[in-house]
Each structure stands twice: as structure tokens, then as C-alpha cells.
Amino acid sequence: MASIREVAEEAGFAPATVSRYLNGHIKLKPSTQKKIEDAIDKLGYRGNGLARRLATGKSETLGFVTTDISYPFFASIASAAEREATRLGYALAVFNTRNDIMREMQILSYLQTRQLDGVIIMTNHTQTEDLATQITNDSHVVILDEDIPGAVGPRVFAENRQGGRLAARHFLENGHRSFAVISGPRGLISVEERIEGFKEELSVHGLSLPSDMIFSGPYSEETGGLGVDHFRNSPDRPTAMFATADNLCLGAIREANAANLKIPDDLSIIGFDDIPNADLLAPPLTTIRQGTAELGAESVRLMLGRLRGEIDPSVTTRIPVTLIERQSVRRMD
Amino acid sequence: MASIREVAEEAGFAPATVSRYLNGHIKLKPSTQKKIEDAIDKLGYRGNGLARRLATGKSETLGFVTTDISYPFFASIASAAEREATRLGYALAVFNTRNDIMREMQILSYLQTRQLDGVIIMTNHTQTEDLATQITNDSHVVILDEDIPGAVGPRVFAENRQGGRLAARHFLENGHRSFAVISGPRGLISVEERIEGFKEELSVHGLSLPSDMIFSGPYSEETGGLGVDHFRNSPDRPTAMFATADNLCLGAIREANAANLKIPDDLSIIGFDDIPNADLLAPPLTTIRQGTAELGAESVRLMLGRLRGEIDPSVTTRIPVTLIERQSVRRMD
DNA sequence: ATGGCATAGTAAACCGGTTTAGTTTTGTTT
DNA sequence: AAACAAAACTAAACCGGTTTACTATGCCAT
Known part of the structure; x- marks a missing residue:
């Protein structure tokens, strides 16, 4: 790789001149420009980003x-x-x-x-x-x-909170009355805000979400599966489950399939994210799309x-x- | 950000000493090491990757x-x-x-x-x-x-060729006799080798793939849909379709759904890649897994x-x- | 001719490390 | 105590750009 000093020498000018010209900090007369351009072409000069960064700090x-x-x-x-x-x-x-x-x-x-x-x-x-x-x-x-x-x-x-509300409203509009949530780790904003929104909408309709109907874990597919498992064996089995991310749904669907639990017939779910190809899953996933x-x-x-x-x-x-x-x-x- | 020169000064040694010590090019007596380490801690020295790269070329x-x-x-x-x-x-x-x-x-x-x-x-x-x-x-x-x-x-x-063979063999073992391929752009190795393998296996069983049963296009979901469309209206409708990538299958499934064509009842497909969650699609996708x-x-x-x-x-x-x-x-x- | 002022171009320091070649100090032999 | 080797450490050049402060040249008006 040719350096700016080599270009300068080839063109017959100083490195500073070449540098300033190249950065538009200076105007040169046409004959000088030509000489520099020719030297650049001849040597295949490309500049060294590392050096520039070191010098400029950008x-x-x-x-x-x-x-x-x-x-x-x-x-x-x-x-x-x-x-x-x-x-x-x-x-x-x-x-x-x-x-x-x-x-x-x-x-x-x-x-x-x-x-x-x-x-x-x-x-x-x-x-x-x-x-x-x-x-x-x-x-x-x-x-x-x-x-x-x-x-x-x-x-x-x-708009996490709004997402939670939309999910709850959709469940309500479809006649659901018993709810559960599968979430990522408590404390994450995507978890807390979405759950809050979900609860808010329920409370508007005089319903609530008992805290034991929230199952949390790391944001992994496995958590989704464990959640389904958990609620399947719980005393009052929910009909509607809101998951704070689609990958939880993936695990949930997988587990439901394994347990011969039909979605949506036995259990309805709404996810969050709208991951690509959520429309092609079995069943096609109703979910909150984030742009x-x-x-x-x-x-x-x-x-x-x-x-x-x-x-x-x-x-x-x-x-x-x-x-x-x-x-x-x-x-x- | 503290520089190596500042560290050297603080410790009372030369920059070169600090540099060589930090890179393990040199052994220093314990008291010197301590002084340098202390200076580093005190100044919060972290090194500058850019400068190191410029100097070392790595x-x-x-x-x-x-x-x-x-x-x-x-x-x-x-x-x-x-x-x-x-x-x-x-x-x-x-x-x-x-x-x-x-x-x-x-x-x-x-x-x-x-x-x-x-x-x-x-x-x-x-x-x-x-x-x-x-x-x-x-x-x-x-x-x-x-x-x-x-x-x-x-x-x-x-092992693209082997993948093509496996796909063909699986179709054959399930009794299929009329085949089609949806592929990415002709000329790509993932296209040519997979098709070659597919044909090879067919020919071992005395069958062949007419060239008009290959539908190619860019590697997009859209191509998969167009392919399904194309073969659906073709005179001899294939029962088995091999796609050289799973995203082609995604488009194919989407189009098949829209056209009320049942997979696998009306059309069987095998994909390539085994994208995550291919098991959760409707239908769960038989595919060639690349590790x-x-x-x-x-x-x-x-x-x-x-x-x-x-x-x-x-x-x-x-x-x-x-x-x-x-x-x-x-x-x- | 002379002063004033652009215009054209440059020397040298700088960014923050590494490395080579060398000097100084310490320790061991004899 | 002198000789010598090993250990400890350093000065200065280098990587390849940018930038500041400055000089040299040319041009015009007076």
C-alpha cells in the first residue's frame, strides 16, 4: 500500500498538501491537482483508515x-x-x-x-x-x-405498554376471561411495561391478573415451554396466554405440540415482536408487531x-x- | 484516556519499558512491575487499539x-x-x-x-x-x-451435492415419480451442485429431471411463491418439489396457502438449510440441514x-x- | 518601486502505540 | 579487583495520516 508521503513525493509536493487537498481543506491550481491525481492513480493510493482515525479521532x-x-x-x-x-x-x-x-x-x-x-x-x-x-x-x-x-x-x-393493552383487548374481544403471562426476566422494561399494559386493560374491564399467573424466566424458547407446562398443570388453567416475546411462543408451541395441547383450541396465545415468518407457524401467530x-x-x-x-x-x-x-x-x- | 507515555511518567520509566512489559516481551523486577501496575490502575490506562494496530499492522x-x-x-x-x-x-x-x-x-x-x-x-x-x-x-x-x-x-x-441426493432419495422412498426444483440464481454453487446431486440420484433410479422442471430466480421468498404458481399451472404437475433454500420454501408455503394447495397432500416439498423453527412451520418442513x-x-x-x-x-x-x-x-x- | 493581500504550498508536531539497537546497572567469575 | 556476561531499562525511529502556523510567490494598485 502506497502512503501519502509516497504520493506526495511522486507528485512533487508535500504530504500536507496532498492531505489537505484530499480533504477539501485547500484549493490548488489545476496543474497541481492533476499531478496529485496522477500520482494517486499511478500508485493506487487508497489511504489508511487506521492512521486517519488515529489522527482525527473519528x-x-x-x-x-x-x-x-x-x-x-x-x-x-x-x-x-x-x-x-x-x-x-x-x-x-x-x-x-x-x-x-x-x-x-x-x-x-x-x-x-x-x-x-x-x-x-x-x-x-x-x-x-x-x-x-x-x-x-x-x-x-x-x-x-x-x-x-x-x-x-x-x-x-x-410502545410496550400499548402492546400489552392491545393483547389484553384482543383476548377480551374474543371472549377470554382467564389469563396468564409468560415473560422474560422480571425487571426488564420489555417485561414490566408489557405486563403493566396488559393488566391495565384488564382492570379497565374489571378483571385482574393474579401474580401467580405470571411465569418468568430467561428470554429463551425453553422458558416458553416451561411456562406452558406450568400452567397446564395449574389448578385454574388459563385459556389465554400472553407472551412478552415471540421466541417464548416458539417454545410454547413446541411444548404444546408435545403435550398434545391444541393451539388455539385448548390454549390461545399472543406473542410480541412479530418475528419473520410468524405467519407461517402452526398456528399462524397472533402477535404484537414492533416495527x-x-x-x-x-x-x-x-x-x-x-x-x-x-x-x-x-x-x-x-x-x-x-x-x-x-x-x-x-x-x- | 491516559496514554502509555503518561503511565510511563507516572511510574518513572520509559514508554518503551511499559509497552514491552505489557506485551510480555520483557521481564522486569518485581518492584518495577508493581510501580507500572500501580500507575496503570491509578490512571485507568486501557491502551489504544487504533494506535496499536497502526504500529503493529494487526x-x-x-x-x-x-x-x-x-x-x-x-x-x-x-x-x-x-x-x-x-x-x-x-x-x-x-x-x-x-x-x-x-x-x-x-x-x-x-x-x-x-x-x-x-x-x-x-x-x-x-x-x-x-x-x-x-x-x-x-x-x-x-x-x-x-x-x-x-x-x-x-x-x-x-456437501451440496450430497444434499441434493438425499432430497431425491427421500422423495423416491416415499413413492414420488414427478419432480420439480425451485432454485436460486443459476450459476451459484448452492444451486448447481444441489441440482446436480438431485439429478444424479434420480438417474441412479432411471429417472430424470427435465430442464423445464427447474424454476430459478433470486434467493427471495417471492421466488418460492412464483415457482409454486408456475408449476401449479404446468401441464404435468409435479408431486414433489425440491427447493435449494428454505426461504424459497417459505414463499412456496405462503403461496400454496393462498392458492388453497395443501402441503404435503397436493404438493410435497423439501428445503435446504434447516432454518431455525423450520420444525414449527405449517407443515413442519422436511429439509436438508447444513450445520x-x-x-x-x-x-x-x-x-x-x-x-x-x-x-x-x-x-x-x-x-x-x-x-x-x-x-x-x-x-x- | 512599494505596500498589501491573496494564493500556493510546506515544515514540523502530533495521534498513541511498538520495536530496534543500544546503554547502564548488577552480578558472577577468577 | 578486573573482566565479562546477563539483566534492566531506554532513546529514537516508525506506523500513516492530519493540522497548525508559517513562508514563498504572484498580482494588483498606488
């Missing part, structure tokens, strides 16, 4: 942190974020952390060394104190989809706004949700 | 290029690659290209500037001349899942082997495939 790359890129919902958001970042002249590097705080901290530390200009972080656990302090110290982080309590920075969340395109794109826009200092760190954008009716809820009567 | 980061991170099969491979890379002391940055050659070229160019030590590339189109030359020039690329003809570098592919964990991990291992110069650029690793029997193939008779 990387023009954003990091996107996710716990599990193989969960389609997260992958969709990442994909949308990449699109928006590219459109705005940034590269997006996606990092998979498998819910490992150390990995998350490591990626955040890339900020300090300016290997990344900003980090959009989607995390998934409740032990977030260390993360919170590190994020607050650094003003280049956007929090996406799941909260990191105590951290200062712009946030992008779905992945908006979540991804908005997080990038907030990130760049933040980098330019145009955005207040305390903003929280809420992305609307919609109920997608399919066939996992039985009409009671 | 980034300890691998790039993973995929056309569409939101396709679960690709996401699974990326996830496995990340795991293996982390295990071996490397970071993995995933890049989404949406099949845009310019983006792919851009990421490959990060190699020249040593922003990435190596790139694992999973591409998906047939116009690959420019890519091929750039890859050949650079010896830090591993080609994964889909070939880039003409490029020199280690490759990791599934995503092996594909991802092996590509990383080959990459590191290549970086160390231990691996011949012409090696091609083949990852075994297995047929996963579910319920999308009807037993005829």
Missing part, C-alpha cells in the same frame, strides 16, 4: 451490540440499522455478545479508543450497573429496545444526532406497535 | 460479510463464527451488504488498511469478477457457503490458519449435511 463506524444475532427479530433491527447507517455515510459493525457483560463492556471500550464513533446497544439482562456507569461516562451510546436503568443516553423503545425498520433506523438517527450534539441525552423515542391478528387466539362463546 | 478483528443478516440461516452462521472467533482471541464484526458489490468491495478494502485482519465472505450473486480479483490479491479472505469463482482462497461449503455451527466455526479456523500461513489457499472444507424428516413430504400410494 472512525465513521458505528457499533451495534446485540445479545443474539440469530434471533430473527434482532437481526431485522440490525439489518435496518445497517441500511440507515450506510445511507448516512457510516459503516455499521454488528457485535454478538451472547448476553455476556464482559463482551459488552469490551465493545463499549472501543469508544474510548475511537475505534467506534458510537454504539447502539441492545442488551437483555438485569445486571446492568457497570454498563450504566460506563455508558453515562461516554456520550456516544444509544440504548435500544431494552433499557439499561441509570444510564444517561437517548433511548428507543417500542423493526423504525427501531433500527431511529436508533441510528438518534446516534448521529447525539454525535453532533443536537440531541438531548434524555430523549426517549417510542415506536408504535400494532396487533397482527392471525390464528392463535380462539373465539370463545 | 487488528485482531475479523470481518464477516453477509448479504442479509436477517435471514436466520446466515445469522446462525454469523453467531457461530462469532463464538469461535471470540474463543480464539479475535473480535468479529459482522457486515450486511444487501448483495451490493460496492459494499463488499469496501469491506474488503479494510483489509489493505489493516482495519481487519481477515474477511470471511458469504456472497450471493453471480457477478463476481471484481470480487475475485480483489480477493486473489489479498491473502486474508475465506469464502463461505457460496463460491466466488476464480478467487484464490480457502473455501467452506456444505451452521460447523460452517461458522470452520470458516474462522481456516481464516486463522490462513493468517498464520499454515493453510494452503486451495483447500475446500466440506461440511456434512443431513436430511431432517418432518411432515412436508407425503407418502404416496
Whole structure:
């Protein structure tokens, strides 16, 4: 790889001149421009991003942190974020952390060394104190989809509470009267807000959700299966089950199949996320759709706004949700 | 951020000493070690990866290029690659290209500037001349899942041909005699080898696949739907359809539902990939599983082997495939 | 001719590490 | 006590850009 000094020598000028010309900091007379351009062509000069970053302190790359890129919902958001970042002249590097705080901290530390200009972080656990302090110290982080309590920075969340309400309303409209919830870990915003919304809507109709009708666990398919198992053997078996994420539904469906429990005939379920191909499941899944395109794109826009200092760190954008009716809820009567 | 010079000054030694100590190039007497460690703690020194990379020419980061991170099969491979890379002391940055050659070229160019030590590339189109030359020039690329003809570098592919054979054999064992194929773009190795294997197995049993029973298009769900449409109206309607990727099946199932065509009763299908949750589709999809964990991990291992110069650029690793029997193939008779 | 002012271009320091070649200190032999 | 080797540590160059502060040149008006 040719360096800028080689180009400068070939063209007969100083490295500083070439650098400033290339960055548009200076105007040169046409003959000089030509000589520099020719030298660049001749040597195949491409510039060294690393050196530029070291010198300028900017990387023009954003990091996107996710716990599990193989969960389609997260992958969709990442994909949308990449699109928006590219459109705005940034590269997006996606990092998979498998819910490992150390990995998350490591990626955040890339900020300090300016290997990344900003980090959009989607995390998934409740032990977030260390993360919170590190994020607050650094003003280049956007929090996406799941909260990191105590951290200062712009946030992008779905209308979780509204999602919970929509689910409850749909169950009610279909004549259900006994409810259960399967959720991810208590304490997560996606869990608490969605459950709150669900309860709110029930209470509007004079109904309630006993706390023993909430089954929680890690956000894994297994939890969904365990939940079905749990409620199947419970004294008052619910007819309607709201899951705070579609992957819980996947486990639930799998377990229901194994237990010969028919969905929706024996048990109705509503999920959350609307993962790709939720329409092709057996049964097609009724679920609360979060707009992945908006979540991804908005997080990038907030990130760049933040980098330019145009955005207040305390903003929280809420992305609307919609109920997608399919066939996992039985009409009671 | 504290620099190594500040640490050195605080500790009362030279920057070179600190650097060499930290890299284990030198042994220091305990008292010196202690002073340096104390200075590091006191200043919160973390090192600057950018500067280290510029100086050493190594980034300890691998790039993973995929056309569409939101396709679960690709996401699974990326996830496995990340795991293996982390295990071996490397970071993995995933890049989404949406099949845009310019983006792919851009990421490959990060190699020249040593922003990435190596790139694992999973591409998906047939116009690959420019890519091929750039890859050949650079010896830090591993080609994964889909070939880039003409490029020199280690490759990791599934046993595509064997997959095609397994699909055909399964159809034959279930009594099918009229076949069709829906495929991605002709020219891709995943298309050609799988079709070849399928034909081979048929010919062993004295059967053949007329060329007008192959429907090709981009690797999108839409193509799957169009394929179903196409064969539904064809004079000799096939009973068995082999799709060279599961996402084609997703489109096919969707279209079949819309056209009130029952799978597997009216049409049997076998897919390829075994995307996550293929077991929960309606119907549960019989498909050829490619081991995503092996594909991802092996590509990383080959990459590191290549970086160390231990691996011949012409090696091609083949990852075994297995047929996963579910319920999308009807037993005829 | 002279002053004033763009315009064109550059030297040198800097970003924050690593590495080479070498110097100084310490310890062991004889 | 001198000679020598080993151990401990460092100066300075380097990676490849950017940026600041400055000089040299040309042009015009007076």
C-alpha cells in the first residue's frame, strides 16, 4: 500500500498538501491537482483508515451490540440499522455478545479508543450497573429496545405498554376471561411495561391478573415451554396466554405440540415482536408487531444526532406497535 | 484516556519499558512491575487499539460479510463464527451488504488498511469478477457457503451435492415419480451442485429431471411463491418439489396457502438449510440441514490458519449435511 | 518601486502505540 | 579487583495520516 508521503513525493509536493487537498481543506491550481491525481492513480493510493482515525479521532463506524444475532427479530433491527447507517455515510459493525457483560463492556471500550464513533446497544439482562456507569461516562451510546436503568443516553423503545393493552383487548374481544403471562426476566422494561399494559386493560374491564399467573424466566424458547407446562398443570388453567416475546411462543408451541395441547383450541396465545415468518407457524401467530425498520433506523438517527450534539441525552423515542391478528387466539362463546 | 507515555511518567520509566512489559516481551523486577501496575490502575490506562494496530499492522478483528443478516440461516452462521472467533482471541464484526458489490468491495478494502485482519465472505450473486480479483490479491479472505469463482482462497461449503441426493432419495422412498426444483440464481454453487446431486440420484433410479422442471430466480421468498404458481399451472404437475433454500420454501408455503394447495397432500416439498423453527412451520418442513455451527466455526479456523500461513489457499472444507424428516413430504400410494 | 493581500504550498508536531539497537546497572567469575 | 556476561531499562525511529502556523510567490494598485 502506497502512503501519502509516497504520493506526495511522486507528485512533487508535500504530504500536507496532498492531505489537505484530499480533504477539501485547500484549493490548488489545476496543474497541481492533476499531478496529485496522477500520482494517486499511478500508485493506487487508497489511504489508511487506521492512521486517519488515529489522527482525527473519528472512525465513521458505528457499533451495534446485540445479545443474539440469530434471533430473527434482532437481526431485522440490525439489518435496518445497517441500511440507515450506510445511507448516512457510516459503516455499521454488528457485535454478538451472547448476553455476556464482559463482551459488552469490551465493545463499549472501543469508544474510548475511537475505534467506534458510537454504539447502539441492545442488551437483555438485569445486571446492568457497570454498563450504566460506563455508558453515562461516554456520550456516544444509544440504548435500544431494552433499557439499561441509570444510564444517561437517548433511548428507543417500542410502545410496550400499548402492546400489552392491545393483547389484553384482543383476548377480551374474543371472549377470554382467564389469563396468564409468560415473560422474560422480571425487571426488564420489555417485561414490566408489557405486563403493566396488559393488566391495565384488564382492570379497565374489571378483571385482574393474579401474580401467580405470571411465569418468568430467561428470554429463551425453553422458558416458553416451561411456562406452558406450568400452567397446564395449574389448578385454574388459563385459556389465554400472553407472551412478552415471540421466541417464548416458539417454545410454547413446541411444548404444546408435545403435550398434545391444541393451539388455539385448548390454549390461545399472543406473542410480541412479530418475528419473520410468524405467519407461517402452526398456528399462524397472533402477535404484537414492533416495527423493526423504525427501531433500527431511529436508533441510528438518534446516534448521529447525539454525535453532533443536537440531541438531548434524555430523549426517549417510542415506536408504535400494532396487533397482527392471525390464528392463535380462539373465539370463545 | 491516559496514554502509555503518561503511565510511563507516572511510574518513572520509559514508554518503551511499559509497552514491552505489557506485551510480555520483557521481564522486569518485581518492584518495577508493581510501580507500572500501580500507575496503570491509578490512571485507568486501557491502551489504544487504533494506535496499536497502526504500529503493529494487526487488528485482531475479523470481518464477516453477509448479504442479509436477517435471514436466520446466515445469522446462525454469523453467531457461530462469532463464538469461535471470540474463543480464539479475535473480535468479529459482522457486515450486511444487501448483495451490493460496492459494499463488499469496501469491506474488503479494510483489509489493505489493516482495519481487519481477515474477511470471511458469504456472497450471493453471480457477478463476481471484481470480487475475485480483489480477493486473489489479498491473502486474508475465506469464502463461505457460496463460491466466488476464480478467487484464490480457502473455501467452506456444505456437501451440496450430497444434499441434493438425499432430497431425491427421500422423495423416491416415499413413492414420488414427478419432480420439480425451485432454485436460486443459476450459476451459484448452492444451486448447481444441489441440482446436480438431485439429478444424479434420480438417474441412479432411471429417472430424470427435465430442464423445464427447474424454476430459478433470486434467493427471495417471492421466488418460492412464483415457482409454486408456475408449476401449479404446468401441464404435468409435479408431486414433489425440491427447493435449494428454505426461504424459497417459505414463499412456496405462503403461496400454496393462498392458492388453497395443501402441503404435503397436493404438493410435497423439501428445503435446504434447516432454518431455525423450520420444525414449527405449517407443515413442519422436511429439509436438508447444513450445520451452521460447523460452517461458522470452520470458516474462522481456516481464516486463522490462513493468517498464520499454515493453510494452503486451495483447500475446500466440506461440511456434512443431513436430511431432517418432518411432515412436508407425503407418502404416496 | 512599494505596500498589501491573496494564493500556493510546506515544515514540523502530533495521534498513541511498538520495536530496534543500544546503554547502564548488577552480578558472577577468577 | 578486573573482566565479562546477563539483566534492566531506554532513546529514537516508525506506523500513516492530519493540522497548525508559517513562508514563498504572484498580482494588483498606488
